[in-house]
Amino acid sequence: MTATVEPKRAARRDPTQRLPVPALALAGVAVMFFALPFVGLLWRAPWSRAWDVLTTDSVRTAFLLSIRCSLWATVLSIVFGVPVAWLLARVEFPGRGIVRALCTLSMVLPPVVGGVALFFSFGRRGLFGQYLDKWFGVTLPFSTKGAVLAQTFVAMPFLIRTMEAALRQLDRRFEDAARTLGASRWYVFRRVTLPSVRPALVAGSVLAWARALGEFGATITFAGNFPGTTQTMPLATYIALERNPEEALILSLVLVAVSFAVLVGLRDRWLGGVVASRAG
């Protein structure tokens, strides 16, 4: 624990670090760049109609589906992503660079292409999907499972990258000490390693969750768009944009508000994770 707490305090001790003026100006421009689109959204939002839009059944359905899918995608990302991060951070094996690149490729793949790629692999005619269909009667496209799969595909890399960085920079002497005291590998992982990288785990999970929540391209391509099964908030927003742009504005503000609340709420842990990985 001390390994992560120490640098955090060190960083906090000097809050008025002075930035050179050009850097400050550039940072200001960047902050404006991020802030302005949201100001634009707030400015154009038809506030008088907000309540009517938010209380419609279709919006509630899409919202709940979004929350459900994104949480599932986050859980899957943690369950499978943490071991991958562990593998990449700790185990030397031939082709590690390739595996690492592979696990992050979906971050740069245009999500729509990602969706088509998922068809080729997990679709009903896909390389692997055809056996899922034949042997287990499971078809992923056009199902909620498919939406979760699409979200996990694009979200997990965020968790893997964050966790790998944290695991790499972890002081391994704590783990070694626990091992010499007779703890099993699993025990050390659970009681020593995991608590030390908890900030990174939280940060990575939140990043992955936020990415899953906003996922659009892979979902609409692979899972389709049907209210209640695969029409998540971003999809509902996109469709609403065609009928009623005002409604779309309100829907996107809901997404923004939820993510913003979570990101601000987890700020301390988030910051802790970032500082810990930088200090290592």
Place this chain on the structure above:
Amino acid sequence: MRVAGARCLLSALAAAGLLTAACGDDDERVPPSATTDGPASGDIASGAVAAGDITVFAAASLTDAFTELGAAFGAANPDARVTLNFASSSDLAVQIGEGAPADVFASADQPNMAKVTDGAGTIEAPEVFATNRLEIIVEPGNPLGIAGVADLADPDLIVVTAAPEVPIGKYAEEVLTKAGVAVTPSSLEENVKAIVSKVVLGEADAGIVYATDVRAAGSDAEGVEIPAELNVIATYPIAVPSGSANRDSAAAFIDFVLSPDGQAILASYGFGSP
């Protein structure tokens, strides 16, 4: 071919004539082909002057036909550069409403054109330039033996249509209502090409699309006719949005689409004439 070539020549001559007539204020001596290099033809008096850049916003179902129309127009008007932007008509209407630089808007339905005429407005009233009818798209060889709209009610079938906000989704709904068939689609896609690709990829068994899309898919898909009494004839209007920076060339493009040459190109992709 000879006839088409002669028509091209005629329209080019007509355009050149109008151009020389139109640019009296500007610079009388310069030959017509060199007068307007840039898109700054806004101050030229009205007339079909095809020069500069024009951006054509066209419905997704027009992708192939308008690509060829754009090329043919460019060939007939070497000073004009046509940029095409394809998306669902509803997307395009929103983009134009938000001030996207569209010189021509070709919509797959009237309501989305109405969004533009009611909003920022168009220079002249929209004109219908093509019609389309609907077909059921199935996999090559129609392995499931889908014979008509009634077969789509089978709950084991994966049927994909489009959201009612998209023209093709609304038309499909009309067809299903007329036929009295209740279909539970697996997905409501956001544009017609997305329906085609789901069937072409083999992920969906059937979808309702435009006849032109089935033709465009070639050997990757097959069409099942929808009888005329159940079918919907989609009409495609075209107009110059009032925000156009190059109205004359935009009008020339529309004239070309409505000309026999333009109509021949549209017909070769399966569109009906207005």
